[in-house]
Structure formats: structure tokens, C-alpha cells
Amino acid sequence: QVQLVESGGGLVQPGGSLRLSCAASRSISSFNVVGWYRQNSGKQRELVADMTSGGFSNYADSVKGRFTISRDNAKNMLYLQMNSLKPEDTAVYYCNAHGLGFIYNYWGQGTQVTVPL
Numbered sequence: 001q002v003q004l005v006e007s008g009g010g011l012v013q014p015g016g017s018l019r020l021s022c023a024a025s026r027s028i029s030s031f032n033v034v035g036w037y038r039q040n041s042g043k044q045r046e047l048v049a050d051m052t053s054g055g056f057s058n059y060a061d062s063v064k065g066r067f068t069i070s071r072d073n074a075k076n077m078l079y080l081q082m083n084s085l086k087p088e089d090t091a092v093y094y095c096n097a098h099g100l101g102f103i104y105n106y107w108g109q110g111t112q113v114t115v116p117l
Contacts, residue, residue: 004022005023006021006109008020009093010112011115012113014086015085016085017085018113020079020093020111024077027073028072028076029071030053031053031097031099032053032098033050033100034051034097035047035096036048036080036094037094038089038091039094047060048063048067049067049068051078062088063082066083066085067080068083069081078095082113087115087117090113092113093111093112094108094109
């Protein structure tokens with residue numbers, strides 16, 4: 001069973017930065033797609049950013065230019081650098097790894113990010 005464990009969430013003032021980390025129990029490069037999703041109370045889980053095994057990255061329009069997804073294959077780690085944080089970025093952030101067509105789909109337990117008004 002694959003495990004994904006997030007860390008790095010917390011409370012940060014508007015305009016601040018956080019870096020989320022996700023530790024995978026197996027080679028991060030073995031997954032077709034890895035990424036970050038977020039969910040706020042009462043809303044659907046939404047894609048924040050993802051990256052293919054080939055290194056192509058994709059971002060939600062709301063975070064383009066502020067967030068950067070990256071990975072360290074040697075450490076089996078996935079990261080999300082979040083800059084210029086806004087109150088609307090407040091959510092539980094989840095690490096995800098899935099196959100093409102979601103033939104497999106793994107989630108972490110989530111980490112809370114709070115940016116107060």
C-alpha cells in the first residue's frame with residue numbers, strides 16, 4: 001500500500017510563504033502524475049498543481065505565478081512552494097499520486113493551511 005504523508009502546513013499572514021512537503025513510501029518518479037489538491041469546507045476538492053513523470057507541470061489559474069510544484073526523486077519527496085498567500089488559499093492541502101486514467105489513485109491525509117483575513 002502506498003503512503004503519502006504531507007507536512008508543512010500552518011498559519012501564515014497574507015503575503016507570506018509556506019512550503020508543503022509530501023513524503024512517498026515508494027519512488028516518486030514511478031507515479032504517472034503527482035500533485036497537490038486542496039479542499040475548503042463546503043467546497044469540492046480542486047487541483048492546485050500537478051506534475052507528470054516527464055516533468056511537465058500544470059497549475060490552477062488561481063495560483064499561477066505564486067505557487068511552484070517540484071519533486072526530489074532521490075528523496076521520494078514532492079513539494080509545493082506557496083508565495084504571496086491570500087486568504088482564499090485557506091484549505092486542507094492533499095498530496096496525490098495517480099496513474100493515467102486514475103487506474104490507481106493515492107491520497108495523503110492532508111495538511112491545513114490557514115491565511116487569515
